[in-house]
Amino acid sequence: MTTHISKAPGAGTPAPRTTLLRAITAAGGLATVASTFLAWTWTSDFPGDLTVYGYPGGLQVLTLALGLATLLFAVAALDVRGLRWLTPAGSTAALRLLALGAFATTWFTLLAIAVDQGGLVNLEPGGWVAAVATAVPVATAFLLTDDTRPVCRPRQLPSWADILIIAAVFALGLYVVNYGIQTDEDNPEPFIGYLIALCFAAAAFLKAGLITRLSGLTSTYRSLTLVAALVTALVFPFTQDKASYTELGVNIAIFATVALGLNIVVGLAGLLDLGYVAFLGVGAYTAALVSGTAASTIHVTFPFWAAMLAGALASLVFGVLIGAPTLRLRGDYLAIVTLGFGEIFRIAVSNLDGTSGPSVTNGPNGVPNIPPLEIFGFNFDDEHSFAGFTLDSNSNYYLLMLLVTVIVVLIFSRAGNSRIGRAWVAIREDETAATAMGINGFRVKLIAFALGATLAGVAGTIWAHVQTTVVPEQYVFAGPVPPNSTFLLAAVILGGMGTIGGPLLGAALLFLIPEKLEFLQDYQLLAFGIALILLMRFRPEGIIPNRRQQLEYHETGQLDVPDQAALSGSAVGVTKAEA
Template sequence: MSTDTTKNTARNTGAASRTTLLRALTAAGGLAGVFSTFLAWTWTAEFPGDLTVYGYPGGLQLLTLVLALITTAFAGAALGIRGLRWLTPAGSTMALRGAALGTFATTWFTVIAIAVDLDGLVNLEPGGFVAALATAIPVATTFLLPDDTRPICRPKALPSWAEILIIAGAFAVGLYVLNYGIQTDADHPEPFIGYLIAVIFGALALVKSGLIARISALTTTHRSTTLVAALVTAVVFPFLQEKASFTELGVSIAIFATVALGLNIVVGLAGLLDLGYVAFLGVGAYTAALVSGATSSTIGVHFPFWAAMITGAVVSLIFGVVIGAPTLRLRGDYLAIVTLGFGEIFRITVLNLDGTSGPSVTNGPNGIPNIPPLEIFGFNFDDEHTFGGLTLDSNGNYYLLMLLVTILVVLVFSRAGNSRIGRAWVAIREDETAATAMGINGFRVKLIAFALGATLAGVAGTVWAHFQTTVVPEQYVFAGPVPPNSTFLLAAVILGGMGTIGGPLLGATLLFLIPKKLEFLQDYQLLAFGIALILLMRFRPEGIIPNRRQQLEYHETGQLDVPDDTGLPNSAVGVTKAEA
């Protein structure tokens, strides 16, 4: 018996020593990756980012530097270095694999892109070969490490000021990451592709480490601080942009994120598949264009912006009720087909209201151009304005306006979702028959969701019309390579996470930013978009920011497994035996 015990002890000691050695090699590989970014990777500045400088990382080298630092930090946490163990509450092995793979993929993409763009490996400097080799070491070692995934336990309490600093730092990092992606050179796809690779693997590593969950717990504890940090981050964004086109991109993202959040009420909370939602955006935009004093308006009135916004919202509300009243008695595919038909009917109708095929209202295919700039209490949104030494151009003005609109929509969504009517929406979404049997008036509840979603889209449409200075029917189609369209909005809700606030905002950001930066794909954009959705549905069906209920529904938890003679569910027994 003692001999067996001695053998087991020796075996465990040897396994522990091997694990420690592999973690040390991973840390050494991460440090080697950091060092390689301070070397020149190519001899010519023709490759985007100028990777010819010694001692100063640039371009795609910065992405390798960040991921290599993350790999080193996770390896240090795995080695038990004091102060770093807080980074991996869910275990270090899977986090290390994600970070190491990200470093490897980003670096090797850069090396291959240099060889392809400059015609041959001869264009690589020794630093490029050093980086390729150094980033391969952690990949090899992390796949030899045993899986140490564990449940996330409550961490040691930190001082309140430290937790607040962590929240502020998380928002600052998020703003920097988004800003980096927006400011990548649109003329060269390599920097943005490398950025996408780094963000995907970096996010995977942070999720697997449990760090995202730990920070989320902090934001829940300090809710007020989190809201203030989010607001400050959003307000600072336009002041950091170097070009007006970057701020313009931010305005478009804010508009479509707001519209996607309105659609989330219909789809995410009430469970109604609306394939013609972009029509309500068009109703608000056309209404605002007609009543805002445009020279080509057929009505000939000029409302102030607040009145135009209210008018657009009310008209969209009316359309939502008129369309929803006869159609919401349908369910499932039938409802989806009818809403798709409404979207096409709207586009065809505004095409025919040209004075020839029908009454002269919308100028047909010519649309309504020359919509005057917004002016609120003498504040002209097309003029530059200076605040405390900081200058905002017209795009910055519209961005801050859309920020206020987004806050309004978020408040409406939050209050409605947590109200009695919001719980009725969720009940209808989960099982309409059971909800009706419990006394919920399904038709009335669904009509309220449809009308509220239409109203929020109309509000965003009024700002969209003034920002674009023109509205034409081609902007409001079911599907197309350029947003807005119903497919884009629905995909933003599903990608981000149905029934959540952050989900549609993140989904709209990704779906608007990525096509803008990858315009070189041209006709292949829709193919890439479809492949991305298929992969998402396979590996993350609940969305990037999932609703807790849906996350449990989409993934097996073993909670309903039948216990065996051990008294534990089958899945738990499997884990126990594996660990043994």
């Protein structure tokens, strides 16, 4: 018996209507690009100066980028040779998202001009052109039929081409990060537009399959990818022209490192720790008391390496002391106990003032005037010249924190891939089953708790010298300003539990957004709640997902029972001829 598969006439060739819609979408993308070279308003009071003809400025740059991406993806959808690699998973979903991104960014800018300047009369003709031009691709893209398909294996490229792609991606990533960090600090509009454009662009690239292709490429060249990431991070302080921008990088690196330590406890071992910020405080107070400051009550001076070891050891001891009696609890009970420990730490250091208790921490006044770090004669508060660049104190601390982050990443990676790491995952998935297989659940959980506390203590020693002051109010469960346990836990969940990049990205976003949008600082908990609700609904595995959890949270269809039509082989276009 021979099976013949008949092919409908014209199969594989887009219908004339589809081709026309794609062409109109491409034309709309081109018009969007052209509109950014026109003036959108007459006054330069709006941030970015959108009054110039001939080149884009401010938020127009974002519209230009999204319009150009819409144009390229629409042309790629027309099966133009050389651009098919842009849409390995189909073009329709990505086109819709890019068109929506350009539309949302442009209309947000135009509405912001009208609100800030006092009415739509402040729009120049270029603004109206942009409004219409961005609406056209949205209308046509949603009329296209969905062409989503599985991502196929790409055509093999030379090694040098793959290396260039990885380098270009990291260079583009550095530019995107710098654009967000260097937005106007006094006006929220540029950063809000940046967030809108970034979210739509990232979702579009994910739907198009580009991120999947890139993930496969970085997996193939894992060592090269790690080197590229490290070089990009090293270059960061040399690309900043303000000390405040580098200070953002220092704080993000510190909290990302602490979040990565919490990820061992929460992401790998599955232990809900709501008082983790206390271990950061233990390390910070220890380093402050042995730093040689006149405000210290123990009057000793340790070199930095000894202070860091002391902070790490103190946090380790506290982790063991707190974990030993409490880690026999599970779930909500453990979360309540750790929450209580965090509050006990804050209240205890507030009372160790010589009046309510022994004189150790100066009570609510804390330990001020912590001297700058100095390693082998290198003072981190002084400016230093390197290859024609001047590194200020923030750049010095950033590079030091980068070294600590690399060490923490190595520890997390090695621990997660070890036998202990596999035991943590087994405990997280089902502690009863893991215990039945011979895993000592208490010992394994205590190791996770102690290791996470130690890493937080190491970051706390640097945090104390960066802030030059340590006070109890810095270490609370929830508050408008990080660090706090809510912030760290949200960074782990938002970024992706059990991964390395997840907490790093989550901490960067959750620190940068309130810093740039000051009006959100009083509503930080509300913003966290809304973000987590949306995350649990649309992407419960986090922004950078763990592969195992991604399969758990989403239906894969592997266990679906095929219908009778599929079993009988009566698909359309299949004819059977008997031999």
